[in-house]
Amino acid sequence: MQPRDLSAHEAYVPGRGAEEVARELGMDPEELTKLSSNENPHGPSPDAVAAIEDAAPEVHVYPKTSHADLTDALAERWDVTAEQVWVSAGADGALDYLSRAVLEPGDRVLTPDPGFSYYPMSARYHHGEVAEYRLSKADDFAQTPETVLEAYDGERIVYVTTPHNPAGTEMRREDVVELLESVDEDTLVVVDEAYGEYSERPSAVELLDDHDNLAVTRTFSKAFGLAGLRIGYAVVPEAWADAYARVNTPFAASEVACRAALAALDDEAYVETSVETARWARRYYHDELDAPTWPSGGNFVLAEVGDATAVAEAAKRRGIIVRDTSSFGLPECVRVSCGTREETKRAVEVLNDVLAEVEATNP
Ligand SMILES: *Cc1c(COP(=O)(O)O)cnc(C)c1O
Numbered sequence: 001m002q003p004r005d006l007s008a009h010e011a012y013v014p015g016r017g018a019e020e021v022a023r024e025l026g027m028d029p030e031e032l033t034k035l036s037s038n039e040n041p042h043g044p045s046p047d048a049v050a051a052i053e054d055a056a057p058e059v060h061v062y063p064k065t066s067h068a069d070l071t072d073a074l075a076e077r078w079d080v081t082a083e084q085v086w087v088s089a090g091a092d093g094a095l096d097y098l099s100r101a102v103l104e105p106g107d108r109v110l111t112p113d114p115g116f117s118y119y120p121m122s123a124r125y126h127h128g129e130v131a132e133y134r135l136s137k138a139d140d141f142a143q144t145p146e147t148v149l150e151a152y153d154g155e156r157i158v159y160v161t162t163p164h165n166p167a168g169t170e171m172r173r174e175d176v177v178e179l180l181e182s183v184d185e186d187t188l189v190v191v192d193e194a195y196g197e198y199s200e201r202p203s204a205v206e207l208l209d210d211h212d213n214l215a216v217t218r219t220f221s222k223a224f225g226l227a228g229l230r231i232g233y234a235v236v237p238e239a240w241a242d243a244y245a246r247v248n249t250p251f252a253a254s255e256v257a258c259r260a261a262l263a264a265l266d267d268e269a270y271v272e273t274s275v276e277t278a279r280w281a282r283r284y285y286h287d288e289l290d291a292p293t294w295p296s297g298g299n300f301v302l303a304e305v306g307d308a309t310a311v312a313e314a315a316k317r318r319g320i321i322v323r324d325t326s327s328f329g330l331p332e333c334v335r336v337s338c339g340t341r342e343e344t345k346r347a348v349e350v351l352n353d354v355l356a357e358v359e360a361t362n363p
Contacts, residue, residue, distance in 0.1 A: 009124050012117055013327045021321055032316075035337040035347055036323040038165070038195075038300050040225035042277070042340065044260070045270040048226060051263035055256045062251050066258035073265055074233060078205045083241045089252040091194055091219035091232030092118050098215055098234060099126040100247040102157055102188050110148070110155040114141075114166060114328035116192065119159045131155060137330070140294060141167035141302075145178040157188050162204075163195040166325050166335040168282075168296025176204050180211045191216045194232075195298035197223035197271060198278050205235050212237040220257075222299060223274050224264040231257040274299075281338030284345070289336075290352045299338045303351075307358060308334050314354040320347045 015036030022029040055066075067087060075082045088094040095118055103109070105127035111119040113132040120130040133151035135141045141164065148158060160179070162171040171179075171191075180189055191204040193216055205216050219232035231253055236243070264270070278299035285301045286293045293301040305311040308331050312324040315334075323335040339347060 009121065010117070012121060015323050016321060018321065021316055025317065027319070031319050032321060033319060033339060033343045033346065034321045035300075035339055035343065036321045036335070037227070038222060038298065038335075038337045039227050040222060040274055040299075041338070041343055042225060042270070042274055044225045045264045045267040047263040047267040047270070048224075048260040051259040052229075052256055055259040059255055061255070063253065063255035063258050066255050066262070067251075067253055070253075070258045070262050070265075073262055074235075077265070078203075078235055080205070080208065080235055081238060081241075083244065084208070084236050084238055086234040086236060086244050086248065087253045087258070088232055088234065088248070089254075089257075090221060090230040091192065091217045091234075092122070093230070093249070093252055094217045094232050094234035095119065095122045095190070095192075096125070097244070097247045098157070098188070098190060098217075098236075099123055099128065101240070101243050103128040104156075107156040108153075109157040109159065110152055111159050112161060112164065114325070114330055115159070116161055116165050116194075117327075119190075119192075123157070128156070135164070135167060135169070141169045143169050143171040143175070145175050145182060148179055149182055152183060152187075154184055155187060157190055158183060159190050159192060161192045161194070162201075163199050163297030165194065165298065166300070166302050166323070166328050166330070166333070168294055168298050168300065168302055170199060170201055170297045173202055173204065173207070177207060177211075180207065180214055183213065185213065187213060189214050190234075193217065194219045195222055197275055198299050199297040201297070208235065208237060212239055220261045220264060223271050223278075224261065225270070225274065226257070226260055226264060229254070229257040229260055231261045277340060278338040280341065281344040285336060285338075285348065288348045288352075290355050300335050301338075302330075302333050302335050304333050305351075305355060305358075306332055307362065308332055310358050310362075311351070311354055314358060315347075315350050318350045318354070320350045322347070322351070
């Protein structure tokens with residue numbers, strides 16, 4: 001027997017790890033700096049590491065109180081009820097819960113192009129269909145209600161990523177409001193704030209007071225430095241009170257992940273340093289790279305480099321791994337994550353050398 005027809009399902013293409021690249025090039029992983037997955041360059045919070053160690057002797061039991069504690073802590077932080085916080089295995093898990101809660105087979109979702117590839121994947125897993133709205137480079141990837149509404153045709157879910165991956169652009173809060181008010185009553189607008197901590201704009205979570213067609217996703221993978229543990233959440237309308245229990249995968253957020261997330265939430269100094277360094281780095285890239293970059297609200301910048309594949313290849317051989325955005329439909333750009341100050345400076349040096357060389361060989 002065979003699985004169902006999966007031809008419409010595309011595999012997720014992750015940024016490549018230092019270890020993988022080192023093996024391929026016969027280098028030492030220590031010689032490589034990975035700036036291709038928007039991870040936190042500071043390592044995890046020491047408090048999170050301690051919480052992980054403390055949790056180790058308890059992992060023979062299912063996570064229950066840790067999950068409830070994390071839900072309560074997030075509810076308090078966002079001033080919402082505990083029922084509105086859907087803790088999940090990464091924000092990707094929360095996207096799945098929203099698909100499960102909302103989509104009937106054949107329902108359509110509207111996703112940004114370029115955009116985060118898990119939105120269409122999740123919709124298809126849940127027997128949904130996918131339409132796209134275009135964020136155009138000619139328009140500097142501007143995110144306005146019009147860019148979305150021009151393509152909108154009553155889809156059941158509309159995804160907005162702010163700050164956007166890979167462009168870094170943001171949608172202003174009044175524009176999110178306009179979008180919420182312009183779509184049909186039974187369209188859910190998912191505002192993905194995976195990079196929200198790095199932004200200077202307020203979160204869309206506050207809009208839940210006045211809008212019941214909004215869900216906001218957030219993650220511990222970026223500013224909280226816990227990508228390897230897989231922990232995130234959605235904040236959903238108050239009226240959805242009992243839906244979580246009906247759609248969540250039991251115990252998907254692990255004991256270790258919940259405990260680490262609680263500790264990371266409390267380590268304000270760690271998050272502050274992470275955010276400050278990223279804000280410094282994105283400005284540094286903007287000022288110092290010999291390639292145009294778009295203003296970014298995240299912990300990365302998108303840079304226009306000409307031949308992305310050639311530039312990413314050459315940079316990798318010199319120890320800097322960046323993300324070739326060809327798979328996002330932008331073969332002339334690379335996305336470069338914010339490193340520590342030292343890593344960021346090194347990345348600019350390497351990329352500027354590489355840009356000069358690639359330019360000299362294909363003028
Ligand atoms: C990183 C990222 C996420 C969340 O990833 P998880 O690790 O699953 O929490 C969600 N959306 C976007 C746009 C991202 O870049």
